[in-house]
Amino acid sequence: MTNGTNLDPWYYNYAQRTGGLAASEVRALFAVASRPEVVSLAGGMPYVSALPEDLVVGAMSRVMREQGPVALQYGSGQGVPLLREQILDVMALEGISGSADDVVVTTGSQHALELMAKIFLDPGDVVIAEGPSYVTALVIFKSYQAEVDQVPMDEHGLIPGALREHISRLRSAGRTIKLLYTVPTFHNPAGVTLSWERRLEVLEICRENGILVLEDNPYGLLYFGERPPVAMRSIETEGVVYLGTFSKTLAPGFRLGWALAPHAIREKLILANEAAVLSPSSFTQLVVSQYLSDADWKSQIGTFRGVYRERKEAMLSALQENLPSLSWTNPNGGFYVWLTLPDRLDSKAMLPRAVKELVAYTPGTAFYADGNGANNIRLSFCYPTPEQIRIGIKRLATVVNGELDLLDTFEGTGSLTPVHQEQSILPPTDMR
Amino acid sequence: MTNGTNLDPWYYNYAQRTGGLAASEVRALFAVASRPEVVSLAGGMPYVSALPEDLVVGAMSRVMREQGPVALQYGSGQGVPLLREQILDVMALEGISGSADDVVVTTGSQHALELMAKIFLDPGDVVIAEGPSYVTALVIFKSYQAEVDQVPMDEHGLIPGALREHISRLRSAGRTIKLLYTVPTFHNPAGVTLSWERRLEVLEICRENGILVLEDNPYGLLYFGERPPVAMRSIETEGVVYLGTFSKTLAPGFRLGWALAPHAIREKLILANEAAVLSPSSFTQLVVSQYLSDADWKSQIGTFRGVYRERKEAMLSALQENLPSLSWTNPNGGFYVWLTLPDRLDSKAMLPRAVKELVAYTPGTAFYADGNGANNIRLSFCYPTPEQIRIGIKRLATVVNGELDLLDTFEGTGSLTPVHQEQSILPPTDMR
Numbered sequence: 001m002t003n004g005t006n007l008d009p010w011y012y013n014y015a016q017r018t019g020g021l022a023a024s025e026v027r028a029l030f031a032v033a034s035r036p037e038v039v040s041l042a043g044g045m046p047y048v049s050a051l052p053e054d055l056v057v058g059a060m061s062r063v064m065r066e067q068g069p070v071a072l073q074y075g076s077g078q079g080v081p082l083l084r085e086q087i088l089d090v091m092a093l094e095g096i097s098g099s100a101d102d103v104v105v106t107t108g109s110q111h112a113l114e115l116m117a118k119i120f121l122d123p124g125d126v127v128i129a130e131g132p133s134y135v136t137a138l139v140i141f142k143s144y145q146a147e148v149d150q151v152p153m154d155e156h157g158l159i160p161g162a163l164r165e166h167i168s169r170l171r172s173a174g175r176t177i178k179l180l181y182t183v184p185t186f187h188n189p190a191g192v193t194l195s196w197e198r199r200l201e202v203l204e205i206c207r208e209n210g211i212l213v214l215e216d217n218p219y220g221l222l223y224f225g226e227r228p229p230v231a232m233r234s235i236e237t238e239g240v241v242y243l244g245t246f247s248k249t250l251a252p253g254f255r256l257g258w259a260l261a262p263h264a265i266r267e268k269l270i271l272a273n274e275a276a277v278l279s280p281s282s283f284t285q286l287v288v289s290q291y292l293s294d295a296d297w298k299s300q301i302g303t304f305r306g307v308y309r310e311r312k313e314a315m316l317s318a319l320q321e322n323l324p325s326l327s328w329t330n331p332n333g334g335f336y337v338w339l340t341l342p343d344r345l346d347s348k349a350m351l352p353r354a355v356k357e358l359v360a361y362t363p364g365t366a367f368y369a370d371g372n373g374a375n376n377i378r379l380s381f382c383y384p385t386p387e388q389i390r391i392g393i394k395r396l397a398t399v400v401n402g403e404l405d406l407l408d409t410f411e412g413t414g415s416l417t418p419v420h421q422e423q424s425i426l427p428p429t430d431m432r
Numbered sequence: 433m434t435n436g437t438n439l440d441p442w443y444y445n446y447a448q449r450t451g452g453l454a455a456s457e458v459r460a461l462f463a464v465a466s467r468p469e470v471v472s473l474a475g476g477m478p479y480v481s482a483l484p485e486d487l488v489v490g491a492m493s494r495v496m497r498e499q500g501p502v503a504l505q506y507g508s509g510q511g512v513p514l515l516r517e518q519i520l521d522v523m524a525l526e527g528i529s530g531s532a533d534d535v536v537v538t539t540g541s542q543h544a545l546e547l548m549a550k551i552f553l554d555p556g557d558v559v560i561a562e563g564p565s566y567v568t569a570l571v572i573f574k575s576y577q578a579e580v581d582q583v584p585m586d587e588h589g590l591i592p593g594a595l596r597e598h599i600s601r602l603r604s605a606g607r608t609i610k611l612l613y614t615v616p617t618f619h620n621p622a623g624v625t626l627s628w629e630r631r632l633e634v635l636e637i638c639r640e641n642g643i644l645v646l647e648d649n650p651y652g653l654l655y656f657g658e659r660p661p662v663a664m665r666s667i668e669t670e671g672v673v674y675l676g677t678f679s680k681t682l683a684p685g686f687r688l689g690w691a692l693a694p695h696a697i698r699e700k701l702i703l704a705n706e707a708a709v710l711s712p713s714s715f716t717q718l719v720v721s722q723y724l725s726d727a728d729w730k731s732q733i734g735t736f737r738g739v740y741r742e743r744k745e746a747m748l749s750a751l752q753e754n755l756p757s758l759s760w761t762n763p764n765g766g767f768y769v770w771l772t773l774p775d776r777l778d779s780k781a782m783l784p785r786a787v788k789e790l791v792a793y794t795p796g797t798a799f800y801a802d803g804n805g806a807n808n809i810r811l812s813f814c815y816p817t818p819e820q821i822r823i824g825i826k827r828l829a830t831v832v833n834g835e836l837d838l839l840d841t842f843e844g845t846g847s848l849t850p851v852h853q854e855q856s857i858l859p860p861t862d863m864r
Binding site for chain 2: 007008009010011013014015016017018021022023045046048049051053056057060061064065068069070071072073074075107108110111114118119120121122125136139140143144178210212238239247251252253254255262263264265268271272274275276277278279280281282283284
């Protein structure tokens with residue numbers, strides 16, 4: 001009954017935008033990868049077990065004891081004032097200063113993204129994004145009938161020259177560019193970080209062209225060595241809407257994120273938030289606020305950093321050991337490694353065989369609006385243990401080598417001599 | 433800075449739909465009415481203090497002890513399976529049978545409403561609704577550039593003959609009618625209930641005309657005497673999307689509601705939900721699920737019924753005592769009484785004087801898309817105590833009588849002789 005298009009009596013009643021709502025490849029994978037015997041390198045689930053439950057239980061009990069009726073009640077569409085003040089402290093760690101009055105608490109930063117799309121995007125508008133880009137951002141933009149134009153990256157992030165070219169090409173074609181959507185730090189899925197010089201340059205390009213920057217920064221505090229450059233919002237105030245979240249530094253189960261926006265945009269975000277959900281959950285807002293008041297949250301973020309650093313190192317060692325002929329990015333933080341397969345391999349076509357070998361990943365095509373990324377794979381090191389990661393990469397190597405053997409046999413070609421790049425350059429998608 | 437339209441550098445970048453996002457009158461009132469000395473008969477806040485906090489703390493602690501990592505993690509876009517099963521038990525109390533597979537958990541039923549609007553409404557589409565209708569539903573429909581056509585009610589709810597007329601007029605004008613949005617039971621703001629016979633008739637009219645019914649039922653279990661007629665969804669399966677919520681029978685602070693939808697629509701709702709928030713909060717879903725497993729939730733709903741019945745009676749006695757010349761509805765459940773002032777009075781213009789007298793209410797115009805309702809007032813009896821209600825209505829009488837005296841003085845007319853209707857008929861908005 002799931003493909004019952006013809007059986008749906010309301011088929012001709014949906015809005016035009018609903019045509020853009022399709023199940024993402026990542027979504028289908030969650031089902032497959034949830035079998036316990038599969039090592040999943042696919043999802044982006046934080047390792048919440050690194051958070052001591054006592055801290056959460058303590059915060060909850062105190063909230064119910066001291067503010068029960070407030071926690072159980074509707075709140076404001078903007079969010080709890082104390083929590084918005086505390087969010088300023090979190091953002092200060094990335095160089096941002098702002099007013100709690102310009103913070104809007106949302107149901108995960110995902111919902112801030114949805115609200116930004118709702119208030120800015122008319123059908124036919126263009127959103128510029130990195131290529132590759134966060135899957136569910138692509139889904140949202142498409143759901144508001146906007147087109148996503150993806151600009152290539154290299155190991156220093158989005159390439160400013162390419163951004164200029166894309167803007168000028170789109171302008172010549174008479175297109176309206178509404179937003180630059182970017183994950184500048186520890187990019188999902190590419191694992192790269194926009195350099196300081198490029199942050200300045202990208203902001204300058206957007207300022208010149210009247211393009212609002214939507215800076216999505218879920219991973220910035222999860223660095224493994226040196227701190228990354230400060231947030232773009234710390235450099236530019238009026239031209240940037242900044243999105244943050246507690247999903248990665250605390251836990252996604254609370255569904256709490258935020259937007260920091262120029263005053264007039266913040267006002268629209270509040271109205272859109274009220275229309276959509278009346279108010280974010282008072283209960284989870286107060287629990288998180290209490291946690292931030294009572295717990296040593298900065299050292300908890302340090303714990304997460306250590307967990308993810310160890311897992312990333314396990315993944316890179318395993319790749320070096322098992323798939324030395326391939327190339328991959330070396331992230332200095334965050335959750336993801338971006339792997340490039342030989343051109344002959346198709347990561348999506350290979351996935352069923354991988355699942356048969358009990359390892360799952362996300363095919364690169366999921367991160368492009370245009371079918372690009374066929375020989376890329378996003379590998380997540382956030383959730384599995386180092387030991388599982390080693391097993392998973394070993395299984396992946398079996399699959400990749402098996403596919404290559406198969407191709408060699410059928411094509412009768414000689415052995416493959418791929419170039420191994422220690423610091424990989426992402427596929428030049430712009431030049432295909 | 434709040435009216436800084438000319439100062440907003442992004443003013444010309446917003447989507448067209450954003451023009452429809454304006455601060456509701458109810459929203460502005462929340463600020464005014466939150467001063468402690470004001471008796472607020474304005475908001476629709478449930479009296480959450482009637483919920484024993486121990487029940488919530490117990491459920492929370494058990495969830496964290498037994499399912500901590502699940503509660504803190506992302507979940508599915510459809511919601512926790514056990515909770516969806518339990519939601520079937522809740523809906524069974526209103527005559528509904530369905531499959532947990534067709535339930536989608538949302539961030540309050542408000543978000544289900546937003547998602548329905550997003551997947552069904554193109555600019556220029558028409559949503560038929562009762563006149564008056566729930567404020568934030570009007571805001572949502574407008575935010576998707578749909579037009580709301582409001583059909584009058586009487587003491588038995590929406591008038592089927594008027595519905596037929598409106599449909600035929602809209603069809604003649606070539607308009608596309610996408611939804612009938614209705615709160616059939618203990619209507620917000622009118623306080624009336626659609627009779628059993630009319631439920632059948634309205635469903636038949638919608639079936640004939642290919643109009644999907646969006647049945648919003650937050651109050652159905654909060655009846656004061658006899659049970660209301662069963663839900664429209666219990667009569668018709670393929671033509672109704674049903675919205676329910678835990679906000680009134682448990683607490684709004686969890687932000688948990690749901691949609692029960694025909695299979696194909698349910699599939700779109702899940703995709704739209706995932707795009708908007710990835711998943712509803714695992715944490716609040718598991719807490720509510722645990723509460724439903726462990727607590728005597730049916731008897732807790734009985735407690736709420738008793739609280740609200742007493743408050744409604746206090747309000748009606750106070751109206752009878754202090755404003756006997758006016759008319760009002762006599763709700764058999766829910767949160768609201770709809771008061772009709774003499775034609776000469778304007779409830780919105782009168783509001784500042786009321787707030788000066790330390791009583792707040794919602795002017796009737798808030799519930800119409802077209803400026804109607806000027807001599808109506810929505811009075812909420814859900815949150816204030818019976819004693820506060822008596823004080824509030826006494827203050828309201830001072831204001832109303834003061835306004836009438838003033839008009840008499842200035843107009844030099846004789847005394848007013850309004851008709852008092854025990855069972856009020858709502859203003860015939862269709863015939864003005």
